[in-house]
Amino acid sequence: MQTDVVKIGTRGSALAVAQAAEVRARLMAAHGLPEDAFEIVVISTSGDQIQDRPLSQAGGKGLFTKEIEEAMLDGRIDLAVHSSKDMPTVLPDGLEISAFLEREDVRDVFIGRSIARLEDLPQGAKLGTSSLRRQALVLRLRPDLEVGMFRGNVQTRLRKLDEGVAEGTLLALAGLNRLGVPHIATEIMDPERFPPALGQGAICIESRIGDARIGPMIAAIHHPQTGDALLCERAFLGALDGSCRTPIAGLARIEGDMLRFSGLVLTPDGREEHGIETEGRVADAVRLGAEAGAAVREKAGTRFFDSWL
């Protein structure tokens, strides 16, 4: 019956569509359903439409989720597939993150046009990125580089690199893996030296709270360990207000029933930073993340968060 088709909402970038297809494949496998039990519905978001300025100036994270969430609340789609790192910490009433898929590689990579390693770029070379976190982390290692805005989806950024707009760029390895092009990375960044975005590498599924048909269907593909790590990371982000205007990095790792978290906030020029390391039980993931966020906030002081806003 047509009305039974499960509608999966996603943004239209190649990466977003690949992620939606992965969720569909997992749901098919988990429930023995055919492909046509699902329909992938592409929704254009304001974040996709704004290409001329950094998203941090255009309103931040919700830009990639707003139209998709409206479609879900209207019943035009039944679930939405997102990159966790693009998700705001506060969701609209009636919606929840109902599952995380097992996390992919969390690391960033450098893609050099003719030079493989970030540290080998010549003095003052141009690097393209639109991520404040990557900008700050790059300038922290190489204050001489000229970091310029590099917007657009992964393909657009790679084209700009080809055209010589910059000598290099940074992207998430998880995205390259999902697009089938991990080999274009010329250097894999060590997460200790170049920590990822909170949530990087983890696909999440958002759905309507209390949806009796979709809820249990999604629960079957939830990866609990990723979920616990993300609870901690999102609590950290929430405690710091999670706005795109502050460069924030961090990662929760789980071994057995223990969780280790490290987090970092920086100024956009990479000159000032405040970090935190903590560990505890997985069952306390949210508290660990929230306390780490409060501790960093305390260390950095309000001046740090206000100085460039």
Ligand SMILES: NCc1[nH]cc(CCC(=O)O)c1CC(=O)O
């Ligand atoms: N902001 C765009 C975005 N959101 C998620 C990913 C990569 C995939 C992931 O982290 O799961 C990317 C591209 C990138 O940063 O290279």
